[in-house]
Amino acid sequence: MSIKFAILGLLHYKDMHGYRIKEHIERNFGNMWSINYGQIYPNLKKLETEGLVTKKDISQINAPNKKLYMLTEKGRETFTEWLFTPPDRGMLIRDPFLLRFIFFGFGDRKSSIKIIDEQIVNYERQLKKRKENIIKWEKQDVYVRLMADLGLNFNEMMLKWLNQARAEINKSSDGDLANAAGFFSD
Amino acid sequence: MSIKFAILGLLHYKDMHGYRIKEHIERNFGNMWSINYGQIYPNLKKLETEGLVTKKDISQINAPNKKLYMLTEKGRETFTEWLFTPPDRGMLIRDPFLLRFIFFGFGDRKSSIKIIDEQIVNYERQLKKRKENIIKWEKQDVYVRLMADLGLNFNEMMLKWLNQARAEINKSSDGDLANAAGFFSD
DNA sequence: TCTACCATGTAATCTGTTACATGATTGC
DNA sequence: GCAATCATGTAACAGATTACATGGTAGA
Known part of the structure; x- marks a missing residue:
């Protein structure tokens, strides 16, 4: 449901069409947020x-026609109401690397370190x-800059954590795995 | 697809039934990972x-019967192969608070600070x-401890960021919003 | 000519969530 | 008696991803 509000939020800055919305989200939040035309x-x-x-249809001569979307008064109200309703859930993190990481004890140290190095x-x-980008944000509104x-x-x-992890894994012996059984206490 | 591997990973420690698997994930990764029986x-x-x-059916006298699952050789192999294939995508973060935060410039400072304080x-x-829990992890395998x-x-x-954000927002004036239009440069 | 970019869309599929159904036991 | 915990499951729905279809323009 939240993509709807993300779109309404972006339309506060500027009228936009779908293609531009995707581009924008990818450029600015691409490292942690993914979105697609579907x-x-x-x-x-x-x-x-x-x-x-x-919606407003815009014909273009040197590019395909596009559909400009703009906020209505109702859209603005609905958005503002949502903006200050306390978030219903906490942060969700899903990272295929970290999922592997907790189980690295079941593999060999060498392979673990290889994957960590890639990270x-x-x-x-x-x-x-x-x-490089931080200068670009510096002149934006407080919230965007803080983000x-x-x-x-x-x-x-x-990075700090990864390097620390790498060092600790390097000096640990393969036998440390045995202790992991205590992970379960029932 | 990754829940499958999470289950295979947990079964490396111990044979388990569905109920226990959920309990385990919630207890240990509940702050960032959510899972359900479905x-x-x-x-x-x-x-x-x-x-x-x-699968093995276990009858119990003082509790409902349960179905114990255990790894096969094929399961172990499939898991190990997955474990060291480089993760196909980066970290995905989705947080209803942060989604609101970037748009706080479209609301009033007071309401923003209220939501931030809740966070x-x-x-x-x-x-x-x-x-409190860190002592429990201290004696586990390197990877679990590092997690x-x-x-x-x-x-x-x-926490550091939230407090810093709070302070900066407090001293900023409502008019700062105007600058946000430059957020879009196309 | 081929690739990249612009632009809109849909269908199929996969994942994830919520809600429901069932039923025994334990502790307050 | 009621709530909580144990335990398994399904159905309906919501959300996200992938793949496909279409077709023009600009530049190497």
Whole structure:
């Protein structure tokens, strides 16, 4: 249900069409949020029938026609109401790397470290990008800027942790696995 | 698809039945991972037909009968193969609070701070719990212990960020919103 | 010519969530 | 008597992902 509100939020800044909405989400939140046309176009239609947005067909000469969506008064109200209703659930994190990580004790140390190293490379690349972009965010509204800060903080924390994990795994012996049975206490 | 591997992973420690699997995931990863019977029981059945686990009916006198699942050799192999295939995607975070946060510029400062304060309370409660549990993890295998560390680090980072955000928002004026239009540069 | 980008959409599929049904035991 | 815990399951629904279809323009 939240994509609907993400769209309504973005339309506060500017009238937009589906393609641009996806592009925008990917550019700005792509490292942690994923979206696709299969969600956007049906949701735009639904928002229109619910009277939260209106549509305007725009013909273009050097590009395919597009459909500009803009907020209605009702859309603005619905959004504002949602904005300050306390979030119904906590943060959900799903990471195929971390899911593997907790079970690395069932494999060999070498392979674990290989996968961890790949993660370090990924997060380092990401951090570099974030640092390049931070200037862009610096002049935006407080909230957008703070979100960019969070991204940086998160990235730095992950790298610190990954490196610490790598070091500890390196010095540990393979036999440490045996202790894991105590993981279960019933 | 990853719940299947999570189950296979847990069965490495101990033979288990569906109810216990859910309990376990909730107890240990409940702050970031959610699971329900609608996923567990069908997946256990599927794993059985695929020959990755076998089932044993256990009758109990003072409790309902249960179905113990245990790994097969094929299950163990399939799991190990998965364990060291590089993760196909990055981390996905979905948080109804953060989704609201980026749009707080479209509301009033007072309401924003109220929601932020609620988050601070939540994360403080969580941090307290994590600190209590950390002793329990300390004697586990390296990877499980490191995961617990990550949870702590994450929690502390979020709290630091939330408090910093709160302070900055407090001293900012409502008019700062106007700048947000530059968020879009196309 | 081929690739990339612009732009909209749908169908099939897969995943995840909620709600319901069943029923025994234990503790307050 | 009531709530909680143990235990298994299904059906309906909601949400997300993948793959496909269409077709124009710009640039290498």
